[in-house]
Amino acid sequence: MNTHLTEILGIRYPIIMAPMFLVSNTKMLIAAADAGITGCVPALNYRTDSDFRAALDELKLNCKGPFGVNLIANRSNYRFEEQLNTCLEYKVDYIITSLGSPKAIIEACRPLGIKVFCDVINLEYARKVVPLGCDALIAVSSEAGGHCGTESYKTLIPDLIREFGIPVISAGGVGDHRGLEEKLTLGACGVSVGSPFIATHESPVSQDYKNACIQYGKNDIVKTTKLSGVPCTVINTPYQQSIGTEINWLEKFLHKFKFLKKYVKMLTYWKGMKSLEKAALGATYKTIWCAGPSIEYTHKIETVQEVVDRLIKK
Ligand SMILES: Cc1cc2nc3c(=O)[nH]c(=O)nc-3n(C[C@H](O)[C@H](O)[C@H](O)COP(=O)(O)O)c2cc1C
Numbered sequence: 001m002n003t004h005l006t007e008i009l010g011i012r013y014p015i016i017m018a019p020m021f022l023v024s025n026t027k028m029l030i031a032a033a034d035a036g037i038t039g040c041v042p043a044l045n046y047r048t049d050s051d052f053r054a055a056l057d058e059l060k061l062n063c064k065g066p067f068g069v070n071l072i073a074n075r076s077n078y079r080f081e082e083q084l085n086t087c088l089e090y091k092v093d094y095i096i097t098s099l100g101s102p103k104a105i106i107e108a109c110r111p112l113g114i115k116v117f118c119d120v121i122n123l124e125y126a127r128k129v130v131p132l133g134c135d136a137l138i139a140v141s142s143e144a145g146g147h148c149g150t151e152s153y154k155t156l157i158p159d160l161i162r163e164f165g166i167p168v169i170s171a172g173g174v175g176d177h178r179g180l181e182e183k184l185t186l187g188a189c190g191v192s193v194g195s196p197f198i199a200t201h202e203s204p205v206s207q208d209y210k211n212a213c214i215q216y217g218k219n220d221i222v223k224t225t226k227l228s229g230v231p232c233t234v235i236n237t238p239y240q241q242s243i244g245t246e247i248n249w250l251e252k253f254l255h256k257f258k259f260l261k262k263y264v265k266m267l268t269y270w271k272g273m274k275s276l277e278k279a280a281l282g283a284t285y286k287t288i289w290c291a292g293p294s295i296e297y298t299h300k301i302e303t304v305q306e307v308v309d310r311l312i313k314k
Contacts, residue, residue, distance in 0.1 A: 021290070022290075053086060068095060086312045095109060130166060168188050170183040170190070179311075196311075215235075216235045221234070222236045228269045239285060240287065
């Protein structure tokens with residue numbers, strides 16, 4: 001399983017444990033490195049710069065392989081500059097960029113040798129980021145969990161490879177070895193896997209959330225714009241069904257005013273993230289749980305190592 005990804009990061013298997021808001025933590029990243037893959041944590045999972053630094057200190061000390069940080073590069077992330085500077089100071093191994101322009105990240109990381117992988121959902125967005133000089137594209141497909149794409153990996157991977165000729169990592173829908181092999185056969189140099197790691201012993205989310213990943217499957221995933229204004233996958237729990245998957249009439253109405261749009265978007269995002277946080281970490285009847293169709297492969301709570309075994313063993 002030697003690929004461009006295993007070579008540039010010096011890992012055993014071409015797998016990134018994908019960054020997951022509220023889910024990824026240092027324990028999971030350390031376990032990922034022990035299992036021969038690499039993990040990436042969203043900087044947003046830390047409320048303050050000192051919490052973020054404490055996590056990076058722990059990872060530097062205990063992670064037996066490379067680890068990455070995910071940075072949201074658009075205006076919704078008002079702590080962007082501080083987070084980027086901390087990543088540079090700690091010289092993290094790689095950064096995964098999502099939303100917004102990765103220009104500032106790529107320019108700052110290149111002189112330090114920090115690799116930058118950019119999330120893209122289509123050719124149009126890839127055309128904007130490739131000239132900036134990213135090290136690889138992450139093809140976020142329509143099968144992905146979280147903020148998913150619109151195109152299937154079946155066309156997105158070959159299209160990106162054909163047009164840009166730079167390494168492509170596939171994100172979305174991988175839960176077993178067949179899924180990994182399929183993406184490598186299509187030409188991807190690795191996969192970024194999120195949802196299958198939610199129900200692990202190392203994961204910090206509530207028991208109810210983990211159990212939901214076991215009980216529900218791919219047919220129970222719906223895409224909602226209610227959380228952030230753009231499609232995000234959630235489990236279709238009875239509560240989720242009761243609130244629907246579209247922003248409410250008032251938000252829709254306010255979106256029509258150009259000068260208000262930005263603030264309405266920020267408010268929708270903030271409200272959505274708060275409701276995700278409540279559901280992910282505590283007991284509540286408002287069960288809005290973010291996960292992708294690849295929870296289909298989750299049948300019990302396992303260790304990170306066991307999930308990795310499932311991905312690498314035939
Ligand atoms: C619960 C959850 C939270 C996520 N949070 C983030 C995030 O904070 N930043 C990001 O770039 N992607 C995020 N993603 C997307 C993942 O990084 C990755 O692209 C996706 O999980 C791949 O699809 P899969 O879940 O089928 O493996 C999230 C996905 C999930 C399921």
